[in-house]
Amino acid sequence: MDFQLTEEQRDLQAGVRDLLAGRYGRDALRASVDSGHSGQSGPVVDRALWRELGEAGFFALRLPEADGGVGLGMPEAVLVFEEAGRALLPGPLVATHLAAGLVPGAAEGRAVVTAYDLGDGGLVAYLAESDAVLGAAEPVTGEPVASVDPLTPLSRVAEPGVSPYSPYREEGALLTAALQLGSALRAVGMAVEYARTREQFGQPIGAFQAVKHLCAQMLVRAELARTAVYAAAVTGDPAEIAGAKLLADEAAVLGARDCLQVHGGMGFTWEADVHLHLKRAWVRAEQWRTAAEAEELLAAELLAAE
Known part of the structure; x- marks a missing residue:
């Protein structure tokens, strides 16, 4: 089985990276964060950007062409979500992607769709900014609660109408793993860039062994996660998806x-962006499949294989 990216897949990934760099670069990211930090209550989800993503095929990527989609598969979706994770793009990207073809306007980016993806605690991300909740037959309401991530508003729903253990869970876990992968790769890049430019005792700190080891450990974890995420996107095996989510988290x-x-x-x-990646990673680690749940699934698979 060949896991090397095709030229078309590389072009797709590069195109999404260019789109996000031009539309949601660091200045836009910091503007979003700083507006919330200063007490302003503007929306986190940029509806204009959401529609641009829809027009670019972000949400309809896996819909058949006969249904107005792009007609690609999960491997391509993982590459696209990796770039969104690298850019720390906020919003219920996974749920809206999964809702394409189910919720009117989701495929085109005209509708923002969230999901019960934070376990059994009744927490829903971006509820106030969403037009629908994936799988919910009736409108859902909740009370805002404090979130560690300034760009992931959370609400607590007293009586969740849809279990997170839904038909969308495996795909949601894999796409979230791809977001985590993108963030991990961006963290490697930020660390290496800083280690090259920051000097102490007359030389870049990257020359010191302790810093080299930290950067090397980051790269190994990120590349291992990349391999697992890409492989799970090809096989679709639930155990491999659980392993990919575990490694990407x-x-x-x-x-x-x-x-x-x-x-x-x-x-x-x-002012530094590092804490933003850490806070987003904490939140995503609780979405769609937690570490404990992934470990339980993998343990069950191992026991069944004996």
Whole structure:
């Protein structure tokens, strides 16, 4: 089985990266974060950008061409979501993608769709900004609660109408793993860039063995997660998806922590982007499939194979 990307897949990934760099680069990201930090209550989801993503085929990527979609598969979707994770693009991307063909306007980016993807605690992300909840037959309401990530507003729903253990769960877990992968790879890039330019004792800090080890560990975790995510996108096996989510969560969370260590005191400041990747990684680690749930599934598969 060949896991090498085709030229078309590389072009797709590069095109999405260019789109997000031009439309949601660092200035746009910081503007979103700083508006919330200053007490303003503007929406997190940029509806104009959401429609642009829809027009680019982001949400309809896996819909058949006969239904107005792009007609591609999960491997291509994973590449696209990896780039969204790299850019820290906010919004219920996974749920809206899964809702294409189910919720009117979702495929075109005219509708924002969220999901019960945060386990049994009744937490729903972006509820106030969404037009529908995936799989819910009736309108859903909830009370806002504090979120560790400034760009992932959360609401608590007293009586969830749809279990997170839904038909969409495997796909949701894999796409979320792809988002985590993109964030982990971006953290590697930020750490290496800072290690090359920040000097102490007359030389770049990247010359010090401890910093080299941190960057190397980040890269190994990210590349291992990349391999697992890409393979799971091809096979669609639930156990492999669970393993991919587990590895991608670890790469994103630990990678952001190591990136923070490379940045030193600067990494702890609000002006640095490192904490944004760490906070988003924490939230995503609880979405669609947690580490404990992935471990239970993998353990069951191993026991069944004996």
